[in-house]
Amino acid sequence: MTTVLEVRDIQKSFGKTEVLRGVSFSIERGEIFGFLGRNGAGKSTLIHILTGVKYPTSGSFQILGLPIEEAKRHIGVFPDIDQFYNEWTAMQHLTFFAKLQKIPCSKAELEALLRQVGLQNEMKKKVKQYSFGMKKKLGVAQALIGQPDFIILDEPTSGLDPESAIHMRQLIHQMAANCQTVFVTSHNLNELEKMSDRIAILKEGHISNIGTMEQLRNVSNYAIEIHIMLDRTPEEAFLQTLTTRYEVNDTNVTLFLQKKEDVAECIRALVFANYAIYKVTQKEQTLEEIFLQTES
Numbered sequence: 255m256t257t258v259l260e261v262r263d264i265q266k267s268f269g270k271t272e273v274l275r276g277v278s279f280s281i282e283r284g285e286i287f288g289f290l291g292r293n294g295a296g297k298s299t300l301i302h303i304l305t306g307v308k309y310p311t312s313g314s315f316q317i318l319g320l321p322i323e324e325a326k327r328h329i330g331v332f333p334d335i336d337q338f339y340n341e342w343t344a345m346q347h348l349t350f351f352a353k354l355q356k357i358p359c360s361k362a363e364l365e366a367l368l369r370q371v372g373l374q375n376e377m378k379k380k381v382k383q384y385s386f387g388m389k390k391k392l393g394v395a396q397a398l399i400g401q402p403d404f405i406i407l408d409e410p411t412s413g414l415d416p417e418s419a420i421h422m423r424q425l426i427h428q429m430a431a432n433c434q435t436v437f438v439t440s441h442n443l444n445e446l447e448k449m450s451d452r453i454a455i456l457k458e459g460h461i462s463n464i465g466t467m468e469q470l471r472n473v474s475n476y477a478i479e480i481h482i483m484l485d486r487t488p489e490e491a492f493l494q495t496l497t498t499r500y501e502v503n504d505t506n507v508t509l510f511l512q513k514k515e516d517v518a519e520c521i522r523a524l525v526f527a528n529y530a531i532y533k534v535t536q537k538e539q540t541l542e543e544i545f546l547q548t549e550s
């Protein structure tokens with residue numbers, strides 16, 4: 255595994271307001287890393303620090319083991335799409351930004367980028383003729399100039415129609431498949447859950463939760479249900495040996511378990527006692543539920 259981003263105890267204050275109070279995490283090559291936090295949590299502040307636009311008050315970070323000035327050429331950043339020039343075409347924009355970033359890029363390579371993001375039919379149109387979604391695609395093409403190792407996408411799908419959002423997610427998966435590392439923010443938690451390999455939640459200046467969805471789900475919150483059919487009155491003393499929570503109806507019983515580890519033993523005991531299991535379900539917490547729980 256190659257560590258692409260290592261953030262160590264970053265703090266950032268604006269005057270007396272402490273926005274980041276010691277943020278530390280690392281991201282490995284090829285990961286899609288979702289970064290989540292309520293409005294004003296400090297996501298953009300951290301992105302500005304990672305892209306060298308702002309300095310941290312204290313703490314440090316490295317990208318591919320390099321300090322920011324050397325790392326800049328390895329970072330692709332999704333731009334503010336309002337800053338595109340209305341009178342320029344997509345090709346003019348990419349040519350300009352490639353030169354600005356001193357990245358040698360042929361016309362064919364830039365055209366390939368525009369094809370990759372789905373702007374093959376709009377290459378020669380001026381940006382003033384672009385829809386919002388087309389501008390976002392141009393923004394992604396700009397972030398991909400020079401095939402950077404580390405790509406930062408701040409809200410890449412906000413305001414996109416469902417089809418364009420799906421295309422954007424596919425692009426992000428392509429980047430990861432291409433061994434590029436993607437740091438992505440979104441307020442669409444369902445999308446972030448589907449897309450990210452790992453997710454970090456920023457709360458009150460700290461990373462309050464970090465990990466895969468499996469790791470983020472609090473084990474004690476697993477709601478596993480075992481449903482059994484009744485052909486006789488259930489022996490409640492027996493059910494109580496299996497779990498503290500169960501519901502008995504006329505025709506069936508539902509047993510509620512908290513831990514995955516208890517499921518096999520419970521099923522074994524029920525089968526041994528000749529109960530007919532007809533359904534086992536596990537309701538997993540969504541990212542939205544985890545986030546709301548973290549924020550409450």
Ligand SMILES: Nc1ncnc2c1ncn2[C@@H]1O[C@H](COP(=O)(O)OP(=O)(O)OP(=O)(O)O)[C@@H](O)[C@H]1O
Nearest residue numbers: 268269271273291292293294295296297298299300
């Ligand atoms: N230059 C600045 N001067 C003073 N305060 C600032 C400055 N930049 C950001 N802040 C404050 O820092 C906090 C974090 O802002 P930031 O833009 O990083 O949040 P965010 O998580 O990106 O929010 P959103 O989801 O709304 O984009 C906010 O309270 C904001 O007002």
